[in-house]
């Protein structure tokens with residue numbers, strides 16, 4: 001059976017592998033044994049030289065590149081990275097995980113895009129590895145690691161609150177015993193067997209806690225442990241100086257992550273008759289009447305809803321992800337605007353400009369509404385957009401025409417382009433497409449007033 005560190009490099013066994021490494025001086029050196037295992041991995045392609053690691057550092061960097069490509073590249077070839085699923089790579093991979101964690105922890109701050117990428121990459125690596133395992137082997141290893149984690153850490157019910165949002169799955173009623181989750185089949189049958197008069201408790205166990213949920217819990221637990229590991233390294237940095245090889249790896253990662261992500265900074269979604277909806281600078285001339293009227297300023301009656309709900313969602317999606325309604329993917333602002341430069345320099349200034357145009361100016365008597373705007377962009381209830389807080393709230397999607405007509409009827413001054421439109425974003429994409437076809441705007445043109453950071457209004 002495969003060793004636990006294949007799934008959990010933070011296990012005792014994984015840490016022993018790292019202890020066996022000795023020093024870090026050789027991690028930049030070519031390792032012929034590593035190359036040999038990689039190129040002899042089943043189905044491994046060798047034509048993509050970039051994906052074939054020659055050193056431990058290459059392998060660590062490729063762990064992150066694999067994740068970015070796997071998530072974003074529509075033509076992703078899993079055989080380019082087949083070696084990540086070769087159990088013979090276990091020792092190298094475990095070491096790569098640990099030096100990567102140290103480099104990320106040393107170079108990037110907690111909650112940064114890079115820390116998140118690393119944690120998410122580990123989650124996806126675990127999922128993919130489990131998926132590729134034979135059924136019985138998978139069952140055994142999940143069992144072994146979960147038991148180990150449960151014995152060492154215990155799991156409180158609150159851990160599952162994000163994992164199990166469905167009220168149909170009444171975990172709080174059925175699989176908790178004295179505040180601890182019951183994941184073990186025998187324990188479940190022992191604890192709750194008498195509660196099922198008309199069906200077998202084993203069957204209920206399979207439905208409620210079956211293999212998928214156990215795998216999900218395992219993956220999330222290991223991701224949490226990875227995050228804790230990063231934090232513990234960062235805490236130690238106050239007293240211990242990082243090895244120069246790890247510092248160098250951190251610098252390399254910064255460049256590699258930027259370069260790999262930049263390939264996917266353009267999000268597309270089918271726009272049907274209007275081609276693909278590519279992100280691009282805001283074109284005010286393509287705004288529908290309801291949005292143009294909001295930017296021009298709203299009187300006190302509908303100010304809050306117009307600025308906070310209508311304009312904030314419209315401007316952010318129009319600028320970053322106009323194809324949201326034609327896409328089935330869940331996105332965050334930072335998936336597209338990785339350093340939040342567009343949000344800070346284009347989106348927020350336009351919203352604040354519209355707020356200033358209101359009568360009376362919106363923030364003059366309601367300064368707290370800036371926090372609500374930040375929350376509608378997905379960055380929680382804070383005064384500034386900050387990557388660390390992203391995900392605390394949801395990125396609010398644009399209002400439909402129907403809702404606008406119902407709640408903000410004074411802003412909807414339909415024109416001929418509103419025909420058959422059910423959302424201001426669709427209007428915008430269509431109008432932009434028509435304007436572009438007629439040569440009425442250059443794709444690379446900028447919205448000057450919006451792209452200049454207005455110090456006075458962006459605070």
Ligand code: SF4
Nearest residue numbers: 288290401412413418
């Ligand atoms: S019909 Fe829709 S897009 Fe047109 S002005 Fe009214 S709300 Fe805006």
